[in-house]
Amino acid sequence: MPEIKPLSPEIKKRVLQMQQNELTEYHIYTKVAGFVKNPENKATLLKIANEEHRHYQIWETFTKEKVQPIQWKVWWYTFLSVIFGYTFALKLMEGNEGDAAYNYEDIAAEIPQAQKIAEDEERHEQKLLAILDEERLQYVGSMVLGLNDALVELTGTLAGLTLALQNTKLIALSGLITGVSATLSMASSEFLSARSEGREDAFKSCVYTGIAYCITVALLVLPYLVFDDEHYLHALGTMLVTVVLIILVFTYYISVAKDLDFKKRFWEMALISLSVAAFSFVIGLLVKEALGIDI
Incomplete structure (x- = not known):
């Protein structure tokens, strides 16, 4: 040598x-x-x-x-x-x-x-x-389905209820009822969809979808349980920040694990969720005024 x-x-x-x-x-x-x-x-x-x-x-x-x-x-x-x-x-x-x-x-x-x-x-x-x-990466599609649906549906629901009810506890109650029902609905739909395709992993697929949906619901409703009734707008702002953070973390995870474009997927998900929230916020205000509801 x-x-x-x-x-x-x-x-x-x-x-x-x-x-x-x-x-x-x-x-x-x-x-x-x-x-x-x-x-x-x-x-x-x-x-x-x-x-x-x-x-x-x-x-x-x-x-x-x-x-x-x-x-x-x-x-x-x-x-x-x-x-x-x-x-x-x-x-x-x-x-x-x-x-x-x-x-x-x-x-x-x-x-x-x-x-x-x-x-x-x-x-x-x-x-x-x-x-x-890994098994968990085989069910990324199921997790994305549960996460996306929960973000879009519940973000819009909570934003609309914030202006309509202006009461954090009532908003949290409504959000939890909606979230739990939607979790069961989405998980069962994923199960039936997978079964109709003849997949043997239908149950696992629906479990991954349901878990992703359930965790998202809990994180989005949490601000309304933390803030008091007078600070419903603070709860709304915190909820929107939570939405962006969830999208950021999950998109980064998928981008690294699956070698996907991070920026494109992040802005796509964030734009859709926040746009639905803004639209629902306005709808909640209009409905409140039109029905003359004062809680």
């Missing part, structure tokens, strides 16, 4: 950072693999983890120093894999390596193996795209 020349201070500093990243990702892949039930996916993740460790050892031969993994990253991506699934967590981690190729190319002048490691990293990503087939 040819003699390894000492690295320049700047390159050594960057290689140490790359070395630490490889070791950190080795621990992340290993821990995430422990949660994966599919034996093929588990084996592939462990293989990638071993390659990450091999890369770490290569960097160590050049830096001649040992490093420790970034523990908060190991904890964070493991936590994300448990809550949101390993597809989202690992794709998010891979996406955050945006500068990796640049770093590899930049240090290749002093470490020829850098280019090979860059090619290995690209192969890692392709393997991930091939193996990540």
Whole structure:
């Protein structure tokens, strides 16, 4: 093996950072693999983890120093894999390596193996795209159906009731009754639709739809339970902010997990939901005046 020349201070500093990243990702892949039930996916993740460790050892031969993994990253991506699934967590981690190729190319002048490691990293990503087939992502369509319908229907309903009733408790009561009824209706419709298509997963599909709808209902009604009767407009404003946040988080999740355009989907969902809310708000005001209701 040819003699390894000492690295320049700047390159050594960057290689140490790359070395630490490889070791950190080795621990992340290993821990995430422990949660994966599919034996093929588990084996592939462990293989990638071993390659990450091999890369770490290569960097160590050049830096001649040992490093420790970034523990908060190991904890964070493991936590994300448990809550949101390993597809989202690992794709998010891979996406955050945006500068990796640049770093590899930049240090290749002093470490020829850098280019090979860059090619290995690209192969890692392709393997991930091939193996990540979580059950929850198979039902993204059902979750989107429940979420979209709840956002559009309940946002409009609550906005209209806010001006018509001007009483947070009555609005919350009406919203909960509407939300629970709509949840059962949407879940049963999804079940019947899936059954009519001959799908064996009809029940799971309706469960995912119902859960997405139910969670959305709870989050949108919550502001009306928090604010008192005199601050119904504050509750409305908080509810609209909640709508935008739900759309933001869910769209980001789907965009990362399914490699979709984030901005387009976010603005599309936000525009529809807020437009319906504005229209319903005006309708509520007109109905209140037309019927002469004063609560």
